[in-house]
Amino acid sequence: MIPTLGHLAVVIGLAATVYAAGAFILGGRSGDAAVLASARRAMYAAFALVAFACFAMVVSLLSHDFSVLYVARNNATTTPPFYSVISLWAALEGSILFWTLLASGWASLVLYRYRARLPALMPWVGATLALGTAFFFAVMAWPSDPFVRVTPIGLEGNGPNALLQNHPFMGLHPPLLYLGYTGMAIPFAFGMAALITRRTDEEWLAVVRRWTLVPWIFLTAGIVAGAWWSYAVLGWGGYWAWDPVENAALLPWLTATAFIHSSMVAERRGTLRTWTHALVIATFVLTLVGTFLTRSGVVNSVHAFTTSGIGAWFASAILVTLGVALALLVWRLPDLRDRRPPGAVVSRESAFVFNNVLFLGVTFAILFGTLYPVLVEATTGAKASVGAPWFNRVNAPIFVALLFLTGVGPALPWGGASWATVRERFAVPILSGVGVVVAAWALGVRDAAPLGIFGLATFVLVVMGDEVVRGAHSRARSRGETAPLAVLRLATRNRRRYGGYLAHVGICVMAVAIAVSATLGIDRTATLAEGETLSIGPYTLTYDKLVTEPLASDPRVIETRAELTLAGPQSGHMATALRDYPNSATAIATPVVRTALGEDLYVTLLGYNPDARTATLRIFINPLVMWIWTGGAIVAFGALFAIWPDRRRTAVAAAVAGA
Amino acid sequence: MRRLALPVAIAALLALGGVVLLELVRPAAAPTQAQQAQQLARELRCPDCQALSVAESQTAAAANIRRQIVEQLDAGRTPEQVRAYFVARYGDWILLVPTSPFVWWVPVVAILVGVGVFAWWWRRGGVAVASALPAPGPGLREQVRDEVERLDV
Numbered sequence: 001m002i003p004t005l006g007h008l009a010v011v012i013g014l015a016a017t018v019y020a021a022g023a024f025i026l027g028g029r030s031g032d033a034a035v036l037a038s039a040r041r042a043m044y045a046a047f048a049l050v051a052f053a054c055f056a057m058v059v060s061l062l063s064h065d066f067s068v069l070y071v072a073r074n075n076a077t078t079t080p081p082f083y084s085v086i087s088l089w090a091a092l093e094g095s096i097l098f099w100t101l102l103a104s105g106w107a108s109l110v111l112y113r114y115r116a117r118l119p120a121l122m123p124w125v126g127a128t129l130a131l132g133t134a135f136f137f138a139v140m141a142w143p144s145d146p147f148v149r150v151t152p153i154g155l156e157g158n159g160p161n162a163l164l165q166n167h168p169f170m171g172l173h174p175p176l177l178y179l180g181y182t183g184m185a186i187p188f189a190f191g192m193a194a195l196i197t198r199r200t201d202e203e204w205l206a207v208v209r210r211w212t213l214v215p216w217i218f219l220t221a222g223i224v225a226g227a228w229w230s231y232a233v234l235g236w237g238g239y240w241a242w243d244p245v246e247n248a249a250l251l252p253w254l255t256a257t258a259f260i261h262s263s264m265v266a267e268r269r270g271t272l273r274t275w276t277h278a279l280v281i282a283t284f285v286l287t288l289v290g291t292f293l294t295r296s297g298v299v300n301s302v303h304a305f306t307t308s309g310i311g312a313w314f315a316s317a318i319l320v321t322l323g324v325a326l327a328l329l330v331w332r333l334p335d336l337r338d339r340r341p342p343g344a345v346v347s348r349e350s351a352f353v354f355n356n357v358l359f360l361g362v363t364f365a366i367l368f369g370t371l372y373p374v375l376v377e378a379t380t381g382a383k384a385s386v387g388a389p390w391f392n393r394v395n396a397p398i399f400v401a402l403l404f405l406t407g408v409g410p411a412l413p414w415g416g417a418s419w420a421t422v423r424e425r426f427a428v429p430i431l432s433g434v435g436v437v438v439a440a441w442a443l444g445v446r447d448a449a450p451l452g453i454f455g456l457a458t459f460v461l462v463v464m465g466d467e468v469v470r471g472a473h474s475r476a477r478s479r480g481e482t483a484p485l486a487v488l489r490l491a492t493r494n495r496r497r498y499g500g501y502l503a504h505v506g507i508c509v510m511a512v513a514i515a516v517s518a519t520l521g522i523d524r525t526a527t528l529a530e531g532e533t534l535s536i537g538p539y540t541l542t543y544d545k546l547v548t549e550p551l552a553s554d555p556r557v558i559e560t561r562a563e564l565t566l567a568g569p570q571s572g573h574m575a576t577a578l579r580d581y582p583n584s585a586t587a588i589a590t591p592v593v594r595t596a597l598g599e600d601l602y603v604t605l606l607g608y609n610p611d612a613r614t615a616t617l618r619i620f621i622n623p624l625v626m627w628i629w630t631g632g633a634i635v636a637f638g639a640l641f642a643i644w645p646d647r648r649r650t651a652v653a654a655a656v657a658g659a
Numbered sequence: 660m661r662r663l664a665l666p667v668a669i670a671a672l673l674a675l676g677g678v679v680l681l682e683l684v685r686p687a688a689a690p691t692q693a694q695q696a697q698q699l700a701r702e703l704r705c706p707d708c709q710a711l712s713v714a715e716s717q718t719a720a721a722a723n724i725r726r727q728i729v730e731q732l733d734a735g736r737t738p739e740q741v742r743a744y745f746v747a748r749y750g751d752w753i754l755l756v757p758t759s760p761f762v763w764w765v766p767v768v769a770i771l772v773g774v775g776v777f778a779w780w781w782r783r784g785g786v787a788v789a790s791a792l793p794a795p796g797p798g799l800r801e802q803v804r805d806e807v808e809r810l811d812v
Contacts, residue, residue: 236715243710342781350781357773365766372762385704386762387712387755394766427664434671448679455675589717606717618717 003068006056007147010097013049014137016042017104021130028123036123040111043130046137047104054101057094057146061087066157069148070094076159076582078554083165089174090164092295092310093146099291100136102175103182107133110186110211118207124193132185135317143309159556162581162588169229177222177249181287183215184252187259188284188325191277195328200277200335205267208280210643212256212263217639219253224632235589235604237523237620239628242391247370248290251363255283258359261409265349268414270339272349274329275356277336281325286363288318293370344416351409355402362398366391396449400456403511406504407460410467428466433459445520453515457508464501492646499642506634513627522621525606530613537621539568539601546613547575556582559590562605562615570594576605576617599623695738696728703728703745704755712755 023039026032057070061084066072074087074094089098107129114122140146164170187208194204226249231239240246259279266276292314329336343349369386376384411425433455440454468487471494476486491498526534528543535541542565551557561577574594578587591604602620609615690698697714703724705716713721713728724745731741745753756762 235717236711238715241710241715345781353777354774357770357777361766361770361773364769368765368769369762372757376757383750383752384757385752385755386757387704387710389702389712390756390762393756394763398770423665427668430668430672431664434668434675437675586718604717606722607719 002056002059003065003147003149006053006060007145009049009053009056010137010140010145010147013046013053013100013104014134014141016046016049017130017134017137020046021127021134024123024127024130028127036126039123039126039130040115043104043111043126043133044108046133047101047108050097050101050104050137053140053146054088054097057088057097058085061085064157066155067149067151067153068146069150070146072150072154072157074158074160076157076556078556079157079160079165080553082168082171083160086171086174087160087164089178090160090170093140093144093148095174095178095295096136096139096144096310097146098175099178099182100133100140102178103129103136103185104133106179106183106186106215110189118203120197120199121190121193121204124196125189128189128192129185132189135313139310139313143313159581159583162579162584163233165581166579166588166590167229167233169225169232173222173225173229175222176218176225180215180217180219180222181249181252181290183218184212184256184283184287186215187212187256187280191280192325192328195277195332198332198335200273200332202267205263205276209260209263209267212259212280212283213639213643216253216256216260217636217643219249219256220632220639221636223249223253224629224636227632228629231625232591232593235591237591237602237604237618237622239625242366242369242388244370245290245294247366248286248293251290251367252283252286254359254363254366255279255286258356258363259283261352261359262356265352269343269349271342272353272356273338274333274336277329279356281322281329282363285318285322285325288314288321289367292318343414346412346422347416348409348412348414351405351412355405355409358398358402358405362395362402365394365398369394399511400452403453403456403460403507406507407456407463410501410504411463425463425466429459429462432462447519449515449519450512453511457512460504460508464504467501468498491641495644495646496642499638499640499644502638502641503635504638506631506636506638508631509627509634510631513624513631516624517622517628520623523618524620525616525618527614527616534617534619536619537568539566539570539621541566541603541617541619543615543617544573546608546610546615548610551579560587560605560608560610561590562608562617564592564603566594566601570596570601574603576603578605578608595626597626600625692729692732696725696732699728699732699738699741700725702742702755704753706749706753 020039020042023035023042027036027039057068059065060068060071061075062081064071064075064077064079064084066075070091070093074091075084079087087094089095107126110129111122111126114125118125159165190204190208190211194200194208223246226246227239230241230246231237256279259276262272262279263276265272292311295310295314342353369391372386373384376382407429411429413421417425436458437451437455440451445451445454468490471490472483472486475481475490476483479486481489522537524534524536528534530543530545533540533542544563544565546560546562548558548560551559558580559577560580561575563573563575565571565573574592576592577590579590580587589604589606591602594601600620600622602622604618604620606616606618700714701712703713705711705713705718705721706724707718707720708716711721713724728741731744732738736744742754751758
């Protein structure tokens, strides 16, 4: 009964979104407020319907209703409730249902917030969002129906994908990522609306900047949480494997980041306007490409769900979106001409332009590397692999150059800098960077990557620190404020600038942590007998015994764990396990991680001999890893600070608009 | 003093670059056999994983390949011979970095094209260094407002 209602909700939802799209277009042409209001209500209804469908699916999962194929494939009677609920997004059909929920949620939120504003743009924003949501409803109505029934009804289901039920992070990482992905439809919708109505002005840019940053924060958090999940669950001691689905998440993040930077140039200088529009389009299309790549089975990945019939649907949607958007862009090119010539080569906008060239370069390289095996197989029939060594070698120099620009941009004024300014702004940061490199060398760091990143990060941080100090100094002098108050006021009254700096601080923290953890760690593999002790770095690890028993929370899962006693900077008992899931051919590693500010001790059980009672352990000492996640959180917080509504600015804007 | 700051900074940077270059040119100690084995394991794909190398994977197949690498190096074969052995057995697919030079050229060319496009865009009316105040334009109002807000007057 409930699954049938869920299916019905999907079908009605499809009808509602198709109606909304038509009504938005009609209302946009005629300006009829009643038609537009009914279109908006249809979108709210679609959101309510898909929310009900999700509810129906969660109820089916919790009640282990194996008459639903999705439940039979992804649930078992022993699945704990938490993992039953999050199984909503653990496989193809459910993830599309969840995706549609978030997409229509974003659409409703935007339509509601702007119901009385931007009257010229909003009908077309609504039409674009409605068409996008309708596509996902259609995918659920035809090729990927989440509520397909099955007879005869089995007594037991297959259980969720073993990898996905091994860690509670699965409850956090996909929703964050999906909120980021689906939210990128908003800037795209505003972009389409601006092109259609020829309102490609600064008002448009201000709205789109904000609505790109909102999903960007979720995308950033989702990517970092995904890396953390990979680190905590997969047991290989790393956090980023250049797996196709990781790349698919990174691609729209890169183009969105490029947009966040170049839109400032478009706003301030009236140039790069075509380019910023193109980036908005690219970001949205890349979210579709990512879904296509990982959900259609074109590219193999940890996350690729079963091969399904949705490939053709997504491929068509990508082609249609790209075709229509680019045609619209070309048609409106005369409106998007630069309003003034570009500034000097040594200027903030040129730093942003190079930033964009590099962001697009790295986007292209990652897309190329991800698709290369597909291209080779399609053209020659041979199989090829492109893996981490290639991605690291190609992308590392580009990311290093981007980090350098992070320091250059803020130090240069808009329009152009004189040599005197360049001299004044860069001398101290460069000297500080060199000083830190020499100091690190003297302290015994010999690897090129951490040395270089230390120097660059110092350069960037000193440039920004200098900016803050100079701004605060002038405030303190002119208003008689104390230094901390001056810094606080300066930041809260220029949220965009100082939020951006904070995000850059987070990037520096991440860069240092990535460089150090990649080069200065220890990685040892050892086979120990019960009672044997191993010394690694400052730690002493004793392997006490091997225990095999069913998991308390899910007795179908057999856990074999090596119990360990740890002494050193951290001490105590811990255990690292291999879990045998009934629906997984290989055992799933459950690494144990002891995190400290300076380094993680990471132990994973590679294998064991049940007769000899020996355990083969892989032990990593990963320095600074927690700073990768911390840096990511700082980046997201910086962006949040930047878009946080500023009462004074809002009041000024209202006064300006009223005048 | 202030005039000297940037030249000094650049001189320091160049000196540092020189030291780094000398370090790179100085013949490095020959890699130990364990290092060679680790390097090879990083370059070979784990046959039954999605994106992991043999060095990172914990599957039996990966462990088997790691063991074979060590055995073959022990037997006196060069890293190139070991790599060729696995390519002969599994095909080019086993290499995480394709042998085709094409894969290196494409990203480099893409970035050069990007720089070229923007250089061309810049040539239409750009200057090297600003010598005068920026001309008034749509951005100026925003810029002035920002500066005023910064001063909070």
